[in-house]
Amino acid sequence: MKLREIAELLEAEVIWGEDLLDKEIKFAGGSDLMSDVLAFGKPGILLLTGLSNTQSVRTADIIEAKAIIYVRGKKPDKDGIELAKIKKIPMLSTKNMMFKTCGILYSHGLLGVSDI
């Protein structure tokens, strides 16, 4: 599924990376705990998180995430956006809560980390 379709499904706002929405996404993982993301994340993951500080972007870069979607209407801070631009990691924000975000994406065929 393309990131663009995901953005539409979640009615998400693109914070940065409008030019990168053709990226193909196969699986996603959701957590607000970056240590869990570091422990269980896999390259190519779509990171769903409610943690909106710079560490969410650092973590995404370290685990080679394809994009970040902030849930619960969270928006990254200025430092986080700057880092995402350098690392070319698209950032989106949806008003949906974590559970609903995961449910929508899973029901449309996106896999979980453990399915990969």
Place this chain on the structure above:
Amino acid sequence: MGSSENEFLKRYEIESHDFSRAGNVSTQIKELLQEIGIDSSIIRRAAIATYEAEMNVVMYADKAELFLTVNPERIHIRIEDKGQGIKDIDLAMQEGFSTATHEMREMGFGAGMGLPNIKRNADKFNISSIPGKGTSVDIIFCLNETKQK
């Protein structure tokens, strides 16, 4: 950067309590290892382990030095911090054990996963600490063995 024919050493400083820059050294090391042409799965494990170790310094220590040594056989990352140290290392190594503050948890860390995550990703891992003085961590990645984690 010091270097010999088959090895180079680079030193980094990690500042404590600087949450906005936390992870900066890990990112630099990741990029350096990519330039050298290290296998991507090893880079990934090294980046995760270094990032967790860097967060530990930022959260708990006063300051630290990181020494990166790379030779054809291995990557050795040694972090020596000055700070409160760890009283009970066995306890600190347990998943879920943490002495983190609310601020640390708000950063997405401090859930007692850091040291176990480092150990899980490393090929060899050693930690020693003197309470009241500081902690040293050695993280080693072997370049000749194919280890999938």
